[in-house]
Amino acid sequence: MITLPDDEMMEKYKLNEIWFSIYEYRKEKSKGILGFILLNLLVDKGYAIQVDYKENPRDYLGNIREYWDCETKIVEFEADNDQTYLAKVPADSTLENIYEIKIKPFNG
Incomplete structure (x- = not known):
């Protein structure tokens, strides 16, 4: 498998918009x-x-x-930071995570 070096990955996917430095990216x-x-x-x-x-x-x-033509619910994505991330998903969605990010019903 071929992987990009960290600096090329940062540049190609504009990860500097998420992490300020290559060192922060490597840590995460x-x-x-x-x-x-x-x-x-x-x-x-x-x-x-x-x-x-x-x-x-x-x-x-x-x-x-609202992107769905059906009944929806609001979910919260549990990122390991101090921000809250929310989205509307179909009410019957059972997705529990996106890789390391857990998804749970939003209870506000």
């Missing part, structure tokens, strides 16, 4: 970061929202876009 990489990268892409593309820890997530529920 050892924990498993694919789920976190995917979560940030969901936020970037508007499929999920990111709420700062100082804010009440309930105040932003109206900002979550």
